[in-house]
Amino acid sequence: MKKYDLIVVGGGPGGSVAAKTAAEIGLETVMFERGTVPGEKNVSGTGLSPKCFRDFDFMREMALPHERVATMATLHLSDDRNVETNAFSFSPSTNAPYPEAREFLTRNVYRSELDPWLAGLATAAGAELHTSTKVTGVTRDAKGKVDGVRTDRGEEFKADIVIGADGVISTVARSSGIREKWDPSEVAMILNVDYGAKRKDIDLAIGANALHYWYSAIFPVGYSFFSAEGFHVGLGCYVDWWKKSPHYYLDRMFELPGVQQQIKLCKGKAREFQNHMVTFLTDPKTTYGDSVILVGDAAGFACPFEAEGVYYAMYSGMLAARVAKNALGRGDTSARSLAEYERAWRDSPIGEEFVGGEAIEGFVRGIGFNPDAGRWVVPLINDAMYGLLNVAESHTASARNLSSLLMPYLPELVDTLARDLVPLAVKLQKPPARKPGARISRMLSWILPKVLPFIAKMAARQEENRYGEVTTPLIVEYFMKPFAREKAARSKEARR
Amino acid sequence: MSTREFVKLVYKNVPEEDFMSVDPGKCEGCGDCVVVCPVFLWKLGKKKAQLEGDYRERCLECGACWQVCSSGAISFDFPEGGKGIVVKFG
Numbered sequence: 001m002k003k004y005d006l007i008v009v010g011g012g013p014g015g016s017v018a019a020k021t022a023a024e025i026g027l028e029t030v031m032f033e034r035g036t037v038p039g040e041k042n043v044s045g046t047g048l049s050p051k052c053f054r055d056f057d058f059m060r061e062m063a064l065p066h067e068r069v070a071t072m073a074t075l076h077l078s079d080d081r082n083v084e085t086n087a088f089s090f091s092p093s094t095n096a097p098y099p100e101a102r103e104f105l106t107r108n109v110y111r112s113e114l115d116p117w118l119a120g121l122a123t124a125a126g127a128e129l130h131t132s133t134k135v136t137g138v139t140r141d142a143k144g145k146v147d148g149v150r151t152d153r154g155e156e157f158k159a160d161i162v163i164g165a166d167g168v169i170s171t172v173a174r175s176s177g178i179r180e181k182w183d184p185s186e187v188a189m190i191l192n193v194d195y196g197a198k199r200k201d202i203d204l205a206i207g208a209n210a211l212h213y214w215y216s217a218i219f220p221v222g223y224s225f226f227s228a229e230g231f232h233v234g235l236g237c238y239v240d241w242w243k244k245s246p247h248y249y250l251d252r253m254f255e256l257p258g259v260q261q262q263i264k265l266c267k268g269k270a271r272e273f274q275n276h277m278v279t280f281l282t283d284p285k286t287t288y289g290d291s292v293i294l295v296g297d298a299a300g301f302a303c304p305f306e307a308e309g310v311y312y313a314m315y316s317g318m319l320a321a322r323v324a325k326n327a328l329g330r331g332d333t334s335a336r337s338l339a340e341y342e343r344a345w346r347d348s349p350i351g352e353e354f355v356g357g358e359a360i361e362g363f364v365r366g367i368g369f370n371p372d373a374g375r376w377v378v379p380l381i382n383d384a385m386y387g388l389l390n391v392a393e394s395h396t397a398s399a400r401n402l403s404s405l406l407m408p409y410l411p412e413l414v415d416t417l418a419r420d421l422v423p424l425a426v427k428l429q430k431p432p433a434r435k436p437g438a439r440i441s442r443m444l445s446w447i448l449p450k451v452l453p454f455i456a457k458m459a460a461r462q463e464e465n466r467y468g469e470v471t472t473p474l475i476v477e478y479f480m481k482p483f484a485r486e487k488a489a490r491s492k493e494a495r496r
Numbered sequence: 497m498s499t500r501e502f503v504k505l506v507y508k509n510v511p512e513e514d515f516m517s518v519d520p521g522k523c524e525g526c527g528d529c530v531v532v533c534p535v536f537l538w539k540l541g542k543k544k545a546q547l548e549g550d551y552r553e554r555c556l557e558c559g560a561c562w563q564v565c566s567s568g569a570i571s572f573d574f575p576e577g578g579k580g581i582v583v584k585f586g
Contacts (some may be wrong), residue, residue: 040583041557125544
């Protein structure tokens with residue numbers, strides 16, 4: 001029996017980049033894919049982020065036939081009557097940190113084209129690929145150490161290290177004893193309908209505004225994402241969230257005239273119904289074991305905010321192959337030796353994504369995946385815009401009425417700020433350069449709760465400022481302007 | 497119109513072997529699998545989850561039923577290599 005250095009289970013982006021990297025650095029590598037071709041089992045939101053092209057040279061060679069570059073994204077808001085009330089768009093910032101980020105938001109592709117291309121790069125680098133082969137579990141030597149895998153053809157393959165790139169359900173993670181299935185609160189289910197359309201019709205109706213998010217007070221956040229000759233329309237939420245059939249919520253989304261308009265203007269024909277699970281973790285804790293490394297969804301490396309998975313799978317695949325090479329060099333593939341993997345991913349863009357994990361999860365659960373929050377978030381945003389821009393009254397009257405229009409939302413807004421947004425903001429802040437002094441922290445914690453409620457009460461009682469005509473221009477001139485100048489100069493310096 | 501019409505839009509190399517099952521001894525009849533499955537492979541009969549007989553022809557292999565099953569009654573494995581769902585436009 002031939003023995004390999006490395007076995008990779010799963011031929012998605014994580015597995016292929018692991019196998020490609022490993023083969024390139026001289027490891028005898030074999031990869032298994034249960035589909036007849038890689039990508040045959042996979043569903044995605046279709047968008048590859050600029051990070052994929054920043055961090056992987058080979059990605060810049062990507063030329064897939066049905067790609068659409070998204071240079072604009074639109075967020076639609078609909079309220080508890082299922083009426084779309086608002087839509088906002090954004091495009092790449094001209095100040096974004098690197099060229100690809102300034103050029104596009106995502107490059108939208110199909111997995112049935114991306115995955116085989118990536119797997120081809122792995123085999124071209126020298127990795128062996130077995131398709132139509134399901135791995136049923138890991139095998140163990142006489143001492144109980146993982147030493148390979150068994151396939152559903154009854155064959156055994158041996159290697160010193162096994163990389164599990166086998167998705168949310170990960171047979172490798174479970175059969176090697178790294179973990180059981182995820183908790184339902186850690187996994188989301190995302191279902192969508194794929195439509196086919198003519199390129200020219202999508203060009204006309206959608207163009208490069210190819211990412212649409214549908215935030216609602218009725219259904220969990222939905223999306224319509226467009227590639228060159230097709231598009232996905234769907235939504236998703238935590239698997240433990242659904243109280244009714246997912247179709248109930250999908251139907252509400254499809255009832256929106258804005259969604260129907262997109263389908264009709266593109267002359268879309270429904271081609272395929274799809275569903276898949278993605279992990280939503282606050283902090284991945286089960287990413288390796290004795291002789292086993294997990295990458296991508298198997299490790300729980302999807303971004304907990306937007307569920308982006310492909311980039312994290314590719315990046316962790318690359319790290320896993322390098323760690324495998326180092327461990328084999330040391331002659332030690334124990335979990336202790338492979339702990340290098342966790343240090344590597346924590347110190348990478350993957351780890352960065354999870355710095356704010358718990359706070360991000362709070363925000364996603366509290367607002368993003370929570371139509372109940374939409375019941376007041378959507379009208380609040382709408383009333384703010386309406387208050388500023390409506391022509392139902394004189395603009396003088398509208399401006400004076402603005403605060404009474406928005407005040408009713410204040411308690412819920414502040415509650416949410418306190419519960420979901422403030423922890424997120426605090427968590428995502430850069431740690432201070434100088435450690436805070438314990439005495440000053442204690443003093444602040446003592447004095448602020450005594451002073452602030454008093455100021456709050458006074459501020460809330462203030463009906464009018466008699467001296468407004470004098471103080472407002474002075475505040476703008478002598479406080480806001482110098483503050484803005486100083487802040488802008490400092491931020492410019494920091495970027496340099 | 498309901499999106500339920502779309503659940504037939506699935507391409508398959510129908511697996512020959514079973515890859516899912518439910519243990520009625522463990523099933524607590526909570527119905528979470530019935531709710532979550534977007535292609536309606538589960539129903540409750542005598543307060544126990546029952547898998548539709550033609551599930552091999554319709555299952556999307558997402559594993560959501562197995563994932564939500566808190567009593568551990570549902571076993572899920574992928575179909576044999578080369579068989580099962582073929583996602584053409586994932």
